Amino acid sequence: MAEATVPERFITVSLERRGVSCTAKLLSDRAPITCAAVWDALPLGGDVYHAKYARNEIYALLDPFAAEEPPLENPTVTPIPGDLCYFTFTKTQLATASYGYEEAAPHRERSTVVDLALFYERNNLLINGDAGWVPGIVWGSVVDGLDRMADACQDLWRAGALGETLSFARA
Template identity: 35%
Template sequence: MAERYLEISLVKRGITCTARLLGDRAPITCAAVRKSLPLSGDVGWVPGIVWGQVVEGLGAMAEGCNDLWRTGAAGETLSFRRV
């Protein structure tokens, strides 16, 4: 599988990072993720597995996620799209 990337955004906060899909580690999940894109919705606790690695914008996304944790997710949208 060629390297494939996603853009992940906290829309309200205007924060975006780029993640590389780990198709060699989770090929079925990565295929399902790509097939479902674009996708967005409210932030919430969900069980998960590792299917990607942030390769750009991690600092800003981490700060945004920490702010989300402290101030709440009301009105925020988590968005995924192909790069």
């Protein structure tokens, strides 16, 4: 019996205000449940944050969109440049003041929040002072435009994220 081939799927990841985007390939062979959940929910987007602990990461906090949260498939605690990662947190996990989220942050009202992240440079380590190791699901990999996106992410780090949106859409 022939093995079913999963079609290649691509998405565009954008920083809207900065007018910068990159193209990523979904890793459907390694994280099929997560990829299906994201693909079916696209387009997605929200306020962008730059990581405080993980280092070279930008992310958006979103309402859960999968019928059931994906299992920890294709996990990592050391994402590489171009990795797209999926995390799930409860609101209590993000409530510590050290995270720096404002009182009006959208996740404060949610019992569960999904974090869709893009890692744009090397030397990332997913460890948190409050919780320890925080493995993420690697569900996509940037195949074009990472250099432009990394420059925009560095600008976001230095100039600030207020008013910027991180979006994910089918390519």
